[in-house]
Amino acid sequence: xxxxxxxxxxxxxxxxxxxxxxxxxxxxxxxxxxxxxxxxxxxxxxxxxxxxxxxxxxxxxxxxxxxxxxxxxxxxxxxxxxxxxxxxxxxxxxxxxxxxxxxxxxxxxxxxxxxxxxxxxxxxxxxxxxxxxxxxxxxxxxxxxxxxxxxxxxxxxxxxxxxxxxxxxxxxxxxxxxxxxxxxxxxxxxxxxxxxxxxxxxxxxxxxxxxxxxxxxxxxxxxxxxxxxxxxxxxxxxxxxxxx
Amino acid sequence: xxxxxxxxxxxxxxxxxxxxxxxxxxxxxxxxxxxxxxxxxxxxxxxxxxxxxxxxxxxxxxxxxxxxxxxxxxxxxxxxxxxxxxxxxxxxxxxxxxxxxxxxxxxxxxxxxxxxxxxxxxxxxxxxxxxxxxxxxxxxxxxxxxxxxxxxxxxxxxxxxxxxxxxxxxxxxxxxxxxxxxxxxxxxxxxxxxxxxxxxxxxxxxxxxxxxxxxxxxxxxxxxx
Amino acid sequence: xxxxxxxxxxxxxxxxxxxxxxxxxxxxxxxxxxxxxxxxxxxxxxxxxxxxxxxxxxxxxxxxxxxxxxxxxxxxxxxxxxxxxxxxxxxxxxxxxxxxxxxxxxxxxxxxxxxxxxxxxxxxxxxxxxxxxxxxxxxxxxxxxxxxxxxxxxxxxxxxxxxxxxxxxxxxxxxxxxxxxxxxxxxxxxxxxxxxxxxxxxxxxxxxxxxxxxxxxxxxxxxxxxxxxxxxxxxxxxxxxxxxxxxxxxxxxxxxxxxxxxxxxxxxxxxxxxxxxxxxxxxxxxxxxxxxxxxxxxxxxxxxxxxxxxxxxxxxxxxxxxxxxxxxxxxxxxxxxxxxxxxxxxxxxxxxxxxxxxxxxxxxxxxxxxxxxxxxxxxxxxxxxxxxxxxxxxxxxx
Numbered sequence: 001x002x003x004x005x006x007x008x009x010x011x012x013x014x015x016x017x018x019x020x021x022x023x024x025x026x027x028x029x030x031x032x033x034x035x036x037x038x039x040x041x042x043x044x045x046x047x048x049x050x051x052x053x054x055x056x057x058x059x060x061x062x063x064x065x066x067x068x069x070x071x072x073x074x075x076x077x078x079x080x081x082x083x084x085x086x087x088x089x090x091x092x093x094x095x096x097x098x099x100x101x102x103x104x105x106x107x108x109x110x111x112x113x114x115x116x117x118x119x120x121x122x123x124x125x126x127x128x129x130x131x132x133x134x135x136x137x138x139x140x141x142x143x144x145x146x147x148x149x150x151x152x153x154x155x156x157x158x159x160x161x162x163x164x165x166x167x168x169x170x171x172x173x174x175x176x177x178x179x180x181x182x183x184x185x186x187x188x189x190x191x192x193x194x195x196x197x198x199x200x201x202x203x204x205x206x207x208x209x210x211x212x213x214x215x216x217x218x219x220x221x222x223x224x225x226x227x228x229x230x231x232x233x234x235x236x237x238x239x240x241x242x243x244x
Numbered sequence: 245x246x247x248x249x250x251x252x253x254x255x256x257x258x259x260x261x262x263x264x265x266x267x268x269x270x271x272x273x274x275x276x277x278x279x280x281x282x283x284x285x286x287x288x289x290x291x292x293x294x295x296x297x298x299x300x301x302x303x304x305x306x307x308x309x310x311x312x313x314x315x316x317x318x319x320x321x322x323x324x325x326x327x328x329x330x331x332x333x334x335x336x337x338x339x340x341x342x343x344x345x346x347x348x349x350x351x352x353x354x355x356x357x358x359x360x361x362x363x364x365x366x367x368x369x370x371x372x373x374x375x376x377x378x379x380x381x382x383x384x385x386x387x388x389x390x391x392x393x394x395x396x397x398x399x400x401x402x403x404x405x406x407x408x409x410x411x412x413x414x415x416x417x418x419x420x421x422x423x424x425x426x427x428x429x430x431x432x433x434x435x436x437x438x439x440x441x442x443x444x445x446x447x448x449x450x451x452x453x454x455x456x457x458x459x460x461x462x463x464x465x466x467x468x469x
Numbered sequence: 470x471x472x473x474x475x476x477x478x479x480x481x482x483x484x485x486x487x488x489x490x491x492x493x494x495x496x497x498x499x500x501x502x503x504x505x506x507x508x509x510x511x512x513x514x515x516x517x518x519x520x521x522x523x524x525x526x527x528x529x530x531x532x533x534x535x536x537x538x539x540x541x542x543x544x545x546x547x548x549x550x551x552x553x554x555x556x557x558x559x560x561x562x563x564x565x566x567x568x569x570x571x572x573x574x575x576x577x578x579x580x581x582x583x584x585x586x587x588x589x590x591x592x593x594x595x596x597x598x599x600x601x602x603x604x605x606x607x608x609x610x611x612x613x614x615x616x617x618x619x620x621x622x623x624x625x626x627x628x629x630x631x632x633x634x635x636x637x638x639x640x641x642x643x644x645x646x647x648x649x650x651x652x653x654x655x656x657x658x659x660x661x662x663x664x665x666x667x668x669x670x671x672x673x674x675x676x677x678x679x680x681x682x683x684x685x686x687x688x689x690x691x692x693x694x695x696x697x698x699x700x701x702x703x704x705x706x707x708x709x710x711x712x713x714x715x716x717x718x719x720x721x722x723x724x725x726x727x728x729x730x731x732x733x734x735x736x737x738x739x740x741x742x743x744x745x746x747x748x749x750x751x752x753x754x755x756x757x758x759x760x761x762x763x764x765x766x767x768x769x770x771x772x773x774x775x776x777x778x779x780x781x782x783x784x785x786x787x788x789x790x791x792x793x794x795x796x797x798x799x800x801x802x803x804x805x806x807x808x809x810x811x812x813x814x815x816x817x818x819x820x821x822x823x824x825x826x827x828x829x830x831x832x833x834x835x836x837x838x839x840x841x842x843x844x845x846x847x848x849x850x851x852x853x854x855x856x857x858x859x860x861x862x863x864x865x866x867x
Contacts, residue, residue: 089606093544096599113585116592120632124595125625131602132621135614203584203645260835266828274775281505282771289509 011050011167018047019160025084026152040084048076067108075101083149092130099123113203299381301412304364306382307357307395308403310375317401318376321350325368325377333361334368355397359385380407479576483560491717492522498770505774532706537608540703544607549708552600552715556722559593562586563725567735567754568648569743577755578648586647587635590726591628594681598624600715601683601690605700616699619781620683620690626788627680627687633796634673637803638663638730641813651729655736655743662733666813669799669820671731673792678726680788682719685773689781724765732761791827798823 021043075098082094099122106115149155210218263269290297310318321338339353368377380403387393395403496511496518503510511518536545566577583589598620605617641663642650654661664671680687691699698704701712728734735741735754747753779787802819805811 093603112583113588116585116588119592120588120595120628124592124598124628128595128598128602128621128625131606132618132625135602135606135618135621260832262825262828262832265832265835266824271776275771278505278771278775281507282501284507285504286507287509288507289503291509 011171012164014047014050015160015164015167016047017050018044019156021045021047022080022083023152023156025080026149026156044080048073064108067104071101071104071108074098075105088134089131092127092134095130096123096127099127111206113206297383299383299412303381303383304366304379306359306380306385306403307362307368307400308378308380308407309355309397309400310378310404311401316345317351317355317397318374319352319355319372320348320374320376321352322373324371324373328367328371329362330365330367331361331363333358352397355400357395357400359393359395360390381410381412382407475574475576476579478574479579482575483565483579484557487557487560487718487721488714490721491714492526494717494720494766495525495713496522498773501767501770502774505771526710529707529710534707535703535705537703539609541607541609544603545703546708548600548604548607549704549711549715550600551603552597553711553718555593555597555600556715556718559590559597559722560718560725562589562647563722564648564651564729564734565725565755566758567741567751569652570751570754572751581648583646585645587639587645587726587730590722591632594719594722595624595628597681597715597719600712601700604704604712605690608700608703610703612696612698613700613702616690616692616696616702620700623680623683623687623689623784623788626785627677627792630673630788630792630796631677631681633793633800634670634677635730636796636800637667637670640800640803640807641666641816647726647729651734651736652743654733659733659736659738662731662736664731666816667731667799667803667820668817669795669824671727672824673796673799674731675723675727677788677792678723679769679772680784682716682723684716684720684769686776686778687784688778689784692778720766720769721762724762724769727765728758728761734758734761791831795823795827 021040024040024043078094078098078101082091082098085091085094099118103115103118103123106112106118312318319336320341321336323336323338326332326334326336335354335356335358337353337355338350341348341351345351364379366379369379377400382403385393499521500510500518502508511521514520514524536542561579562583564578564581568577568581601620602617605613605615605620608614638650639645642653644650650663654663679685683690690696691701693699696702701709704712735758736743737757741750741754741757799820802823803816806813806815806819
């Protein structure tokens with residue numbers, strides 16, 4: 001790990017600068033006095049650029065490049081806006097937009113099913129439920145405890161350690177990540193199971209991978225979700241006639 | 245309690261059978277009904293501007309001031325209509341009747357009726373002792389300014405001239421003869437129609453039953469207390 | 470002609486046709502509503518009221534755009550755009566004609582060969598609810614908020630049976646690509662139409678897509694009697710019109726999907742076969758498909774005046790207690806048939822028997838519920854029915 005840090009001072013610097021900028025942007029406990037946004041934005045932008053420069057270059061084709069920066073930058077910016085906006089409804093909307101940008105990245109990596117499924121599950125269901133709850137709870141403007149972030153230092157520290165780990169993992173696979181559909185992906189990479197005719201991004205390949213190679217994990221996840229939903233129903237309050 | 249129970253009818257919830265539970269017969273039945281109406285082309289629509297509506301006889305439209313058999317205005321400026329009007333849309337200025345009108349003391353110098361304020365309740369018609377004001381079947385009342393719809397005596401008499409021969413708007417009451425009130429020789433004693441407690445504000449007003457808005461006891465008393 | 474030009478032409482055609490078609494669908498709906506209620510319908514503008522849509526459009530264009538002071542401006546303006554954008558985007562993968570026989574200058578699908586066609590449509594239409602939610606929330610009005618909350622709960626619930634209903638089709642045809650689903654049905658003849666093997670799925674699909682589109686009898690989000698106008702209470706002029714453009718586009722999408730997935734698309738025995746080689750075969754196939762779509766739209770419009778609006782708890786009950794279990798059982802049945810290589814006739818029998826079993830179960834449950842009420846002593850004083858009845862008689866007797 002130290003080796004990686006020594007080899008990539010740029011990435012570490014980017015992470016640190018970005019984290020500092022984000023910490024500046026976070027809505028703090030003083031709701032009334034809001035800090036100027038510009039320095040935080042500049043710090044974050046510089047950090048993002050540094051990190052992106054150090055992690056790797058996008059695809060060489062022009063359209064691909066434009067789309068990559070559009071979706072990638074869009075998802076990062078939407079993510080930052082999501083955690084920094086004071087209005088929870090706007091936060092949920094930025095989350096939705098970040099999800100859509102991520103789906104755009106999936107599409108660029110020729111994984112259309114993953115993109116569509118993410119849109120259905122996250123943008124179409126999870127965030128709609130968020131909005132539902134926010135609307136139920138916030139009929140008359142946002143309340144004070146929803147306008148500030150609690151534990152922002154710990155949260156940023158944890159998330160940036162995770163981000164650094166991901167960046168490290170990506171780079172240890174090689175300076176240029178291989179496109180998913182390529183059949184010469186390195187051995188040991190779980191994506192290597194895909195063949196040229198059935199790339200894992202396409203429907204058939206994905207199905208084979210999920211219900212063939214990873215059947216146990218899929219079943220385990222399904223059981224977990226079942227347990228969770230049974231638990232939720234068990235916890236839900238009951239009255240004499242019907243639930244709720 | 246017991247009486248009320250008798251007037252209540254309890255309805256059994258109908259048994260839900262197999263077919264009802266599947267919703268299918270209900271939906272098919274509903275679709276058949278809508279289809280029947282969709283296919284049959286009998287309409288109940290009235291094509292209004294071309295086809296005039298057939299209004300009921302008691303329809304209350306634009307007012308008119310009736311004339312008597314000598315073509316004089318029948319109104320005797322008694323103010324009963326203005327008093328009865330819940331919308332306060334009638335303004336009458338009375339004047340002593342001309343010398344050659346021996347059957348009455350007063351006649352309306354001006355008679356203004358704001359058709360925009362009027363709610364067409366027909367209380368003026370009910371109140372009129374000489375059957376001078378009546379509501380006609382004219383329903384399509386339009387105008388481009390407010391003044392146009394402020395009906396003066398002339399306009400109201402004009403409405404009478406236009407509608408007197410219409411079979412739907414007969415001179416309904418009195419047939420052109422002044423009503424019974426014009427034959428009174430002496431006025432009955434003035435007083436409230438019913439017993440009014442002396443603390444009631446209506447008992448303190450000069451004319452029983454008339455509460456003038458904006459002046460006198462009512463608003464002042466309200467403001468002081 | 471280059472691929473790019475054809476694509477642009479197709480996109481232009483769809484985007485231009487949708488508002489016009491929607492306008493005339495609104496006229497048709499008003500006419501049908503009038504006929505079903507023994508009225509005449511719009512008949513003043515032009516012969517038989519045919520220019521009414523133009524007059525309506527002009528009116529909506531020229532009306533004052535009211536943006537109330539208390540709204541969240543950005544989202545208030547954005548919401549109708551999202552509504553229209555998402556619904557039109559969903560049409561991108563719907564083949565609106567015979568794709569293989571298309572003339573060289575036209576393609577009957579905007580984005581051909583999308584592997585995940587159906588999933589794409591569901592993903593995009595599930596985003597359409599954002600228009601309603603944001604419109605209702607940004608209006609800062611309790612009726613709008615209530616309407617959009619209903620919409621969000623409804624769409625999230627009905628997405629599940631909607632997705633479940635086509636899983637069976639996907640298993641049977643082995644693809645999610647709409648063109649392939651259509652071609653398989655066309656090549657198999659009329660008996661290969663999916664409606665024969667998946668009638669229950671068709672019912673579920675149609676019902677839950679109506680709920681997704683917020684059409685009657687599921688238009689809880691805008692129900693006028695309770696919520697003034699629901700989520701569009703504060704909207705006026707063109708922004709209001711955009712919401713309804715979105716809704717009608719959704720209806721068109723539903724009708725296309727139902728015709729393509731379940732009723733064989735452009736295929737009709739004798740008239741439009743896959744090997745029809747006469748001149749303008751593509752035109753005939755296009756007309757066959759459009760006729761099917763039109764019949765479907767007519768059915769949707771008739772249902773609007775046939776079935777009264779659901780109560781919200783009934784709506785949720787229908788989704789969670791009826792349609793999701795039915796969809797699940799249907800998928801399991803298809804899996805059985807595919808796994809054990811059974812004849813497809815089993816699917817027909819299975820669908821009918823699942824439906825019948827559900828009807829029997831629900832009738833039994835209802836009867837048990839009713840008789841359960843009979844047995845209960847008259848303890849709940851506020852309750853109506855038998856308990857209160859008995860108590861009332863007792864009081865009257867003494």
